[in-house]
Structure formats: C-alpha cells, structure tokens
Amino acid sequence: MRQRRLGTELRRLREQADLSATAAGAQMGSSQSRVSSIESGGYAVSADRVRAMGREYRCADRELIEALARMTGGRTRGWWDEYRDILPAGMLDLAELEHHASSMRIASVIHLPGILQTREHARAVISDVVPPLEPYEVEHRGSYRIKRQAVLHGEHPVEVTAILHEAALRMDFGGPDVARAQLTYLLEMAERDNVTLRVIPFGSGTFPSSGQGIIYLGGEVQHLDTVQLDTDHGSEFLDTQPQLARYRHTLDRMEALALAPAGSQDMIDRIQRDLRR
Template identity: 65%
Template sequence: MPPAPTATLRQQRLGAELRRLRERAGLTSTAAAALLGGPQARISNIEAGRYAVSADRVRTLARNYSCADEEYVDALAAMTGGRMRGWWEEYRVTLPSGLLDLAELEHHATALRVAVTVHMPGLLQTPEHARATMREAVPPLRSYEIEHRVSYRVKRQAVLFESPPTPYTAIVHEAALRMGFGGPEAARAQLHYLLEMSEDSTITIRVLPFGQTGFPASGQPITYAVGQVPQLDTVVLDTDHGCEFLDAEAQLNRYRCVLDRMESRALPEPKSRDLIQRIAQDL
C-alpha cells in the first residue's frame, strides 16, 4: 500500500502496538518481515504508521507474534485503513496537528475522563468562555485564529450528543468555577451551562472544592480516553507547548490512579451542582 501523507496519532498508535507485539515475541523486524514474506522496510513503515495496513494483515502479524488476546487483536484490526476523513480534517491547514489528533482520539474513545484546575473542560465550554480563554494565549492569536479554534472546540463537543453519546466524567476544581473568564455575564452563562449539562445521564460533573488537604495532580488539564480495550487507552496532557499523548502501561496506570484519587476527594454530583449554583448566584 502507498505510504500515508502524514501519519495520524491513531495510525502511529496502531504501528506502536504492532511493534510492541513483535518485541514481546522476541522477533527482529527482519525476522518479522520474513514471516510476512516481504522486505524489512515494510515492517518498519507499518510500525511507524507510514503505511496503511489492512485488518487481515494485522491479524496475520498478531498470529505471527503469537498473540492470543482476541479482543485486543479485534481492537487493533478496527484501527486499520487509510486516514479517516473526519470533520477535523478541514482544520488541518489552520490548526496544530495535535489538536486534530485530540479530536480523532475523542471520536473513537468509548468513554472520557477529564480533570481541570483553572479552565473549564473543553467539551463543556460555551463559545464565549472558549473565546475569552483564547484571548489570553501567548503569543496572542489573531481574531480569525481564535474563531477557527472556537468552531473546532464546539465541533468536538458532538461526541457528547451522538447516538450513542460518549460517557463523560469531569472533575472540575472550584478554582475553575471562580475564574470569571469573559466577565460576570459570560462566566454566569458558563456555570449555567455546566448545570444544564450535568443533568444528562451520560455526563458526570463533580467539583473538587477548596479546603481539601491534598491534591493528587500537578494542576495541568488531564484527559483520559478509554479505548476499545485497556491496552489502547490514552492520556492527553494539555501543556503550554501543545498536547502530549501518553500510552505506556506505567503512565496509564499512574493517571488512572490520579483520576481515581481526585474523584474520591470531589463532591458528590448533587453537592457539586449546589456549589456551582451558589457560585453563579454570587457573580
């Protein structure tokens, strides 16, 4: 198959998983290519995500690597094919590739868990809140760049309304509720939107209030995208230099623990809604 013009995060992840399977089997890329009946470069290109690979070939590779986990192999096979022309592709020229990878990741996730400290969760932001936060970007964004990013963020929210919707759990620190981006009116509208969204049966919003004696995270926004199988989970850290994607087993275990501890210290849903309501009334 021809090489992909630019490997997406999903294609890179499939290649990385196939490389892990090969290494666990104790095979070199040359030996794997011999089993497949092709040149070593073919294995290297597949593992780098540069070549599209069919579901049948993934199953053949898994068999060659003695992988007996059928659920895992089925999930890998489902990741095959060329670049999916998702809605995010229309932003490829105007937005960083990491943002497009984030949208693709959210689209394929079976559930999403997020934790935020200063900003509202991206999938729960009103356009005006998103616009106000983007005006604080360093270096500054031009007006048209802000509007591109706002429309992109709004379109990402479709995963919450699809049929079926993606289950979504957000841990929001009280600090984020009190930041007031965009002024009192915009901040009040944002809090009312959180309350509205919290009534949805597939959306859970819990507040981590001031006064907790500990905080089991660094403060940077965390997104945990649940895959078809646990091996295909992904953590996304929102950093000043862009999105950082993590998928090593130790990293996944660490952030699962971090999110579990944050949830254990957050208010229950009814008390979280009460606190959001009180803060909105004070604005």
C-alpha cells in the same frame, strides 16, 4: 493518530516477541522496510494482516488483536480535516481520539474542559494565550472547540466524567456575564445522562497533579486507552501501560476528594448565584 497508534501497538507486540523488524518481515514474507513503515503509521494495513501479525508475534490476547484489526483502513476523515492546514496537529489528533473514544474522564484545576465550554468562554480563554493570536485564529480555535462537543450528543454520545476543582469554577474568564452563562451551561450539561460533573472544593486535601488538564480517553479495550495532557506548549499524548496506570490512579485520587454529582451541582449553582451580587 489512530493509524499511528495501531503501528505503535504492533511494534510493541513485535518487541515483546523478541523479533527484529527484519526477522518479522522474513517470517511474514515481507521486508524490514514494510514492517517499519507499518509500525510508523505510514502504510495502511488490512485487518487480516493485523491478525496474521498477531499470530506471528504469539499474542494470546485475542480481544486486543481484534480491537487492533478494527483500527485498520487508513486515516479516519472527519470534520476536523477542514482545520488540517489551520490548527496544530495535536488539536486534530485530540478531536479524532474523542470521536473514537468509548468513554472520557477529564480533570481540570484551572481551566474548564474545552469540551464543556461555551463559545464566549472559549473565545475569552483563547484570546489570552501567549503569544497572542490574530482575531481570525481565535475564531478558528473557538469554532473547533465547539465542534468537539458533537461527541456529547447524537445517537451514541460518549460517557464523560469531568472532575473540576472549585478554582476552575471561580476563575471568571471573560467577566461576570460570560462566567454566569458558562456555569449555567455546566448545569445544563450535568442534566444529561452521559455527563457526570464532580467538584473538588477548596480544602478537600491534596492530590497527585501538577494542575495541567488531563483527558483520559477510553479505547475499545483498556490496553488502547490514551491520556492527553493540556500543557502550555500544546498537547502531549501518552499511551504506555505504566503511564496509563499512573493517570488512572491520579484521576481516582482526585475523584475520591470530589463531591457527589448532586452536591457538585449545588456548588456550581451557589457560585453562579454569588456572581450576581
């Protein structure tokens, strides 16, 4: 995913410079096929080559070029590689993006964010997909979802702001016991310095969202941000500047309707206590 994004950004810089792949290759003493291979993510390029391409494309944004240079070196190998022949590619791409993210903003209306789910809650949700999965597939996806949470811990945990609609807190997936444990876990995570939970109560007003899960992953520079949409047919990744601006606006609108963190934790606690009755 990271190498493909690097290629995509280099192609955009070339097109902004009004150069064909053939012309760009000739200017750099290369070929059209080599330029196309770099842009498709099929050929690993060095940091120095990225800087040279930035000069040829007359890109004045040095911060962007240096961020692109740091994306070189081929595909990152991480824990998600053990799932490469087991899970869809979009899941692995999301784990890689989360691993490299500088920050994350998440919005969930119906389902709680996967990165904040307990194992039992995840198993209950995953077991209910259509078409149904085999038991071993449920376990694979559940363990993958829990391993994604590593980015919340460690020496340099990612900063996460999660905007949760009240509906997601009341869905009761897995039954009352699982739901209570899940809400307890949310309250525990909200105590972490790098996790902020904001709840949108019923009746707060409308916002520009279809209800699908949104993860806005911060890049090293804003130009390299990525949006992941959690759809019924799998993950969709968006990275054009108009798309990024649209989802920043959507998240801003949703966050403006949400309670402050302290009030949000109070609401989660009240909902949890309601489940005990």
